Amino acid sequence: MALKIVKGSIDRMFDKNLQDLVRGIRNHKEDEAKYISTCIDEIKQELKQDNIAVKANAVCKLTYLQMLGYDVSWAAFNIVEVMSSSKFTYKRIGYLAASQCFHESTDVIMLTTNQIRKDLSSPNQYDTGVALTGLSCFVTPDLARDLANDIMTLMSHTKPYIRKKAVLIMYKVFLKYPESLRPAFPRLKEKLEDPDPGVQSAAVNVICELARRNPKNYLSLAPLFFKLMTSSTNNWVLIKIIKLFGALTPLEPRLGKKLIEPLTNLIHSTSAMSLLYECVNTVIAVLISLSSGMPNHSASIQLCVQKLRILIEDSDQNLKYLGLLAMSKILKTHPKSVQSHKDLILQCLDDKDESIRLRALDLLYGMVSKKNLMEIVKKLMLHVDKAEGTTYRDELLTKIIDICSQSNYQYITNFEWYISILVELTRLEGTRHGQLIASQMLDVAIRVKAIRVFAVAQMATLLDNAHLMTGNVQRKGICEVLYAAAWICGEFSEHLENPMQTLEAMLRPKVATLPGHIQAVYVQNAAKLFATVLKNQEGNTDGTAAQETSQLMIDRLPLFVQSANLEVQERASCILQLVKYIQKLQQKDVEVAEEVIALFAGELNPVAPKAQKKVPVPEGLNLDAWINEPPSESESEDEQPKAIFAKEEPKHSRARHTEVDEKELAKRREVRKQEQANNPFYIKASPSSQKVYQEAPGVEHIPVVQIDLSVPLKVPGLPMSDQYVKLEEERRQKERVEKKKKEKKKRKEKRSGRGKKHDSGPESEEDITPAHMVDIVTEEMPENALPSDDDDKDPNDPHKALDIDLDKPLADSEKKLPVRSHRAAEALKSPAEDAEAESPASQEPKKKSSKEKREKKKDKDGDRKKSKDEKKKKKHKREEKGEDLLGGQADEPVVQSEETREVAAPPASNAAEEKEAAPLAAAEAAPVPETASGPAPDSEPDEPKDTEPEETKSSKHKKKKQKKEKEEKEKKKKKKHHHHHHHSDGGGEESVQNGTVEEEEPLPPMSNYCLLAENSYIKMENDIQGNLQDGSQVVVSIIFENKCDNFLKSMEFNVLDSLNSKLQRPEGSGPHDGLTVPFQLPPGVSNEARFVFTVQSIVMSQKLKGTLTFIEKSEDSSTHEKLDFKLHFTCSSYLITTPCYSDAFAKLLESGDLKCSSVKLEGVNMPFHHLLARICFHHHFSVVERVDSCASMYSRSIQGHHVCLLVKTSAQTVTIDAKCDEPTLLGNVLDEIKQTFSQC
């Protein structure tokens, strides 16, 4: 230790360490930024030194500065250097820095792959630990893919310390690389029963986290978790499991029933508040999921509520908060049980803690009834006055409005009271919710006809006192209210007591200081008022008054004509000209009032905000056509105004005087209904509105209070709502006692001629009759409105990709999946690459640049390791080779992924499950074994939204639903679709497709991987794929499987080149040098490598001789071994699955450039779609079109030859007519097809 210090101190003598830095920052309080910038300069100097200790110290300081908010990404490379130090103390600093500042777009991350892999397999558990910890913070999809296998191995590490970390990091790996979930899941599941409690709870955590997002896939684990729940004593684990059950129960009610008992026991027995709380929460979730028809669980509800009450009453604020939180969950389904604790909740409103008050407010929302609404709101209004912080006050304000307006103003019995509450709320200083209040005013005034007189009076007062709102800058938000006030006064101006006064108020010069959109409404409604005023004046006087009014308009409007706001300006100049014209007419003594009024005739009706969106597309209606055919659109538009303005149909106008009698109405309704039924574009009202209407006759018997008499309307600034509370009480009192008076009032009301024909709200359960019968209808919605839940899903949610069926047994091939070198990487992208095949040009530059980048990186990497020349050389070489392969693959668009073939190669034992996977893989070249499961309902994955329309479309088109065809179609679409998508979507989308083919007859397993060579040590299987982008390249993927009990290393792959075909070797190596296989094989492990060959002519198949040499390393000896093989390049392997549309296909056939050939296969007894699948799979064709027992297929060679097939089948005989521009190639391909079917 001492020695080290001495050694280091020479270098470090002049450097600050972290402690000095921190001290320095503290001592430079006034010029901190300057001090830090000098420190950063020093650090930059230090980073230039070779001494790793100095670098580590510098990086350490940088980490601290990063925490203070300084960007240190420029030092990313140095961090990598420190990470790769062999000394743990430095390594740890490096990893800490990396975990703090690396992220997905940090480009040096790709340099760390090997370093991390080395650390993960380090014999020192702390090296491994620090690597795992760091990796969890900056794992990228690439890293996840490359290291998944290593981490999976660590899950079975001997040290629980490592196992625990490895299990946890798997979660991050799943997120970044969803394909790893299925293969890794069995092992993860094992860890649930790990002897070490830490590892166990890590596994519980990971699974809980996964299950939370996609609960249905984890239902099968419920018994296991149930066992854990009843046996575990670890509260942390219990909490997680119980939370998980909370997520599972909605999907499986039976589970809920089973849970109640043990949970209740836990509630009774546990002393841990946290556990108790979670139990209560889950019981609530269970009860919610069981809520229908489970009366015998009222005991459980009681228990929960009672326990929650204890929590709420606790002096600990935290418990109080949580109690209220849980209570609000119960409220949704069992409001009654909560309502009995109203006292307690109201008490919480007075709590000094804002969070608690907010929670209590939430609860209040569900506790109001007709009886107590006024009382509760009164209490809230008191709080509004008291509330000092604006946020809480705003919260109160929105809550008041929420509470009052909930379920269509269900609980409001007196709308005058509500309007006065709204008016009172406008007096709040600096609230942000002016708009909310305004929209409430509008809504109530429009929808509650009876209230209009009152509302108009109130709004006129508001307008009169508008200066109160506009004066103060702070009140900006509230002036929105004037928007509503002006509109209401204008629209319902016939109710105004003194329209002239209001008109003047609206034309005050001060109005010009209001925001533009409000001014615009002012101007427009001034015109409406003007019309009303004219009408009144023309009736009474000789016309001078009317002319004066016009003059007033002409005097005042120019102010608005000058407005900077276009809307205001336009409206003002329009109206100004109109008024001038009117004035001229007036001077000629023409009566104009009627015509001016006609300008604003008719009513504006509200439509539900989502109504338009929810109109379902009628069957057979082409949306494009709909847009292009105005008649259909205008028809629907014609329809509505007609209904509203001409016919006075009550169902559709919520806010209109209905002056027709019942009979007449019924008749009209009939006619109307018929009309609607015949009109597909008609937006029908929801049934509830109809129902409400039908209750209308009862309205006659309900008393209505005479309002205008008792209310001081004209006193601005005076809170009035309280009076309503009193009034309301009196009213109720009266109602109860005096029956006779009721009748009298009714008659009186009748005489006054309003408020009698309105629809009633639902009858109150408490027998409280509303003071006003309200024309409240639920918002208009079209019939068959589409549910909209789907639009709140986040398409970017990484968890979507993890929606994978985990119950299906793993195929052997899948077990192999993660046992991959990073070469798997390219393969996994194949869906995207498929897509790129269609637009290679656009993709090209990008790829090149990334390749260049990689090369640059590599150079850098090389420089860095100057000192370790030997090592570097070796490594560099390997990298370079990898580079070539990578490069080669990046350039090939339609490389079939290795998974594909793997999937397609399940052993017979798994055939049943895998049957579907194979053809899919064939068609898709995509890694989707997981979701290809059969009829299990769970396996239907969440469909990514954007593919949905395509799915449905395709299924619509294909009534016959022939599997193969459909698949192909979809595939094509998908490919097209991929243009717009990143490959990360790949997994999810593929699974969608799988979901759709479930019911089809299963196909036998198929594999493109054929045995290449085998001896007692090693087995080689290969597959050959063409490379579309380079017409002279094919890629040979070889799976090496270690069959012996020892390590196999130093594998070298060599092939004797022929004139036509050559193995691509790294530059500088001779034509006979072998290629090093970039991995070693532990016993029992298999891995895949890819080799690129250049071919010149592709019309003939050929065989190449090759040798694999390797060293078998046992504990005490190592033996050189070799294995000879013959690589067979078939003509089919030069073909690339290319989608082709039927029209293009037809053109191709017509062109006449193609030579014809045909072949007949006898005795083929397999279903036609199996046959097609085989051709697709083994010979890389795609189905263009299929009709019954006849199908056209297409493929293309890497050199661009078109190959078209017409496959017909009748009674075990299959005829294949083929056309191709290269007859030799065609002949060979047909021979190969023949051979394929002769083998089976």
Next chain:
Amino acid sequence: MIKAILIFNNHGKPRLIRFYQYFAEEMQQQIIRETFHLVSKRDDNVCNFLEGGSLIGGSDYKLIYRHYATLYFVFCVDSSESELGILDLIQGGLSAAPARAVSAVKNMNLPEIPRNINIGDLNIKVPSLSPF
């Protein structure tokens, strides 16, 4: 899941910041500021939960914090964590950690902190605390 652990002093100066989800430096600082702003104006005798700041996560997230002397310990967690559990964790894991750890936090001697607060090493029972 824990999204972030923030430890800052009474003036909002970061003392230990750990994000388990990537945010750019400015964003991190903004989150710290916002969190400090939310937390600092609360009395000591009010509850320790805050509906998530707008910057991290959203409605699913909560801030759970404790205030000891000059330091605020704030955990940003999502709904899969037990609120009371996290509070216990702060209390048990941080305040009951070796005195050195806390003093280390106070002295801002960073290299010491990860070792001492590395909860995996301390063997605190909360598994999800491992750095995710």
